[in-house]
Amino acid sequence: MSVNAAEVAPGDALEILGAAWRAQADGDLTASWMLHGRPGVGKTEIVQTLAARHGAVLHDLRLSTIEPQDLRGLPYYDHETRRTLWYPPEDLPHGDAPSVLFLDELTAAAPALQPTVYGLLQERRVGTYRLPDATLVVAAGNTVEDGAIAYEMGTALSDRLVHLVVGADARDWVERYAVGAGIHPSVVAFLRARPDLLETTEAAIRRGETVAATPRAWTRVSRIVAAVTDRRQRHAMIAGTVGVAAAAEYELVADEIAAALDLEALLAAPRRDRAALYPDGLNGLTALGYALAARATPDTIDTTIEVLADIRDLRAPAQRALPLAELVSFGFEVLIRKAFDRGWQAAFARSEVYAAYMAERDAAGLA
Known part of the structure; x- marks a missing residue:
């Protein structure tokens, strides 16, 4: 199924989540948020930046790697009450510190885990454990159409979330992200001239290619350019990051800039x-x-x-x-x-x- 929600640039998604943070802190709105988007578009970085901007502790759970009991915790027997009680996992927020609970790879989580997640998203609890009031819940994931490992999101899960589709946007990436991330000037100049090459996942899937350009991949290219001086080695690394065709076009621009x-x-x-x-x-x-x-x-x-x-x-x-x-x-x-x-x-x-x-x-x- 397609995600019929608004598509926003990463910078706009960050601002929307910032508004959600303030509304929850004021007691006006408590909701759980879902960021959809292709791999490498910047979903994880949005949540990391949100937490850093508000001085919040980030609790990052990769749901594709855990089992239901990892969220519920471990049982123990209370001899005094003659009941089985639960030790909640340390990965979940505890105390009054402002926190962001990031449920990453939600759509890649095993179907058996999803009912356990329901309580965190809607009632903000698992068993007897309750999320602290100062915790904002954000989930993220890819779709089947993105070529990623993913399950279709059922209505019981979807209805517990406010959905945003995060799309790659070259202007947003250059103006809101590149300076803070220290992106190499040649990468910025190239993507200003060729915004269509910021994200090529769909075209790569259509052509049956493994390597695609993404915002995350171009950040890696920037680091390669800064770290590797040997031209032949650098070319192989860049081609292995964004694909041979995009690498060739980028290197022409990089050479021009280096000379001028x-x-x-x-x-x-x-x-x-x-x-x-x-x-x-x-x-x-x-x-x-x-x-x-x-x-x-x-x-x-x-x-x-x-x-x-x-x-x-x-x-x-x-x-x-x-x-x-x-x-x-x-x-x-x-x-x-x-x-x-x-x-x-x-x-x-x-x-x-x-x-x-x-x-x-x-x-x-x-x-």
């Missing part, structure tokens, strides 16, 4: 000498905008704003043919998001360069 971009030289040069150090091509300037935001620190943010804003004034013929205003806007969107997350807003308030940039946008009716 020297970020350290740009940041170190006096403003009057920087023009010759900017890349000429779209991929290089896209990577530069992202790299400036990713590398920004409290000590360098003033120079970062200056280097980024000056992209709009580049004069080389190849550069003037490019969407420079859009590239600057993209760079500032990513940089401002990072600055607000880190509390660096004052840098923009004191920057004369940024004030001039915003005045130009206002005059053009873009602010």
